[in-house]
Amino acid sequence: MGQANVIVVGNEKGGAGKSTIAIHTATALLHGGARVAVIDLDLRQQTFRHFFASRAAWLEANGVTAPMADLYPLSDDDAALSKAPAEEAVARFEDAFARASASADFVLIDTPGADTAxxxxxxxxxxxxxxxxxxxxxxxxxxxxxxxxxxxxxxxxLYAESVWASRKARAVRDRKQIDWIVLRNRLASTEARNRKRLDERVQALARKVGFRVGPGLRDRVIYRELFPFGLTVADLSPQIRPVAMSLQHVAARQELRALMTAIGLSGFSDELMAAE
Structure with missing residues (x-):
């Protein structure tokens, strides 16, 4: 690749599943052979950093290997940085981003559930x-x-306005169009009438402001129970199996493949297919 492909996982509402999507996308890309750099802008929670620290510890303790992303923290103490002036935090981000984009195929950025600089x-x-x-x-x-x-x-x-402003700024600066995809995450199995109403409004807004709609991840136990080990369904293999396997895990892996296809990264899901 000529330059890093930058994927930003964003939504100004907390609890939407941003970090879950980010870590699953990262591990799927890693298993597809990509060099992945990650930047966590949720300076207080630091889910990315905790996930990959747990991953390194679990792999070492069990004597197995799995691909690792390169972490680019904004500082030695990001929690303290969260209290610093916005200009300092942005400068630290720009430095981390420059280093990450120079060394990776993909830069994956997880953002907080708030409007920050x-x-x-x-x-x-x-x-x-x-x-x-x-x-x-x-x-x-x-x-x-x-x-x-x-x-x-x-x-x-609000958030649609923020994305619109970002797309306009990127077009003016680099003459590039930002692709925007909204993932229907944690789909409920009931309330079909409410889902139909919501789907109609999502599709109407997609036509109005220009985003694509794709499938996210359901609220499955497997996504939560693998997190403490620093693992995802992309990692599961005969050597890496911290929990008992079931048909639900196969379904979860298929969901992850569909997610990668929706984002436009279907070429990196071959490893997921081979492992089933």
Whole structure:
């Protein structure tokens, strides 16, 4: 690849599944043979850093190997940096991003559930913005506003405005178009009528502001139970099997393949197919 492909996982609402999507995308890319650099802009929670620290510890303790991403923290103490002036945090991000993009095929950036200066700077560097949203009007409210009586779409909302501004800035600066995909995450198995209403509004907003809609990950136990080990379903093999295997794990792996295809990374899912 001539230069790093930058994937930003973003949504200004907390609890939408950004970090889950980010770590699964990262491990799928790693197993596809890509060099992956990760930057975690949630300076207090640091899910990426904890995940890969747990991964290194578990692999060493069990005498097995698995591909690792390169972490590019913004500082030695990101929690302290979160209290620093925005200008300092942005400068640290720009330095980390420059080093990451010079050494990797993909730079994967996980953003906090808030509008921050570093998150805005990251969005303007994106080639692809991936926005997970839970399957509810609560999450949709960050993307679009609906009429409380008719539920008809009225206009786009806060986060959609932020992405629009980032896409405009990137087009002016680099003459490049940012691809934006919204993932329907944690789909519920019930409430079919409400899901149909929501789907109609999501599709209407997609036509209005220009994003693609794809499948996310369901709320499966396997995604949660592998996290403490620093592992995902992409890692499972005869050598790496910290929990008992079941048909649910096969379904989860197929979901991850569908996610990679939706993002436009289907070429990196061969390892997932081979491992089934």
């Amino acid at each position: 570093t998150s805005s700077a990251a969005h303007q560097q994106a080639d692809v913005i991936v926005t997970p949203m839970n399957d509810s009007f609560v999450d949709f409210d960050m993307l679009g506003v609906v009429d409380p009586v008719t539920l008809e779409l009225k206009r786009h909302s």
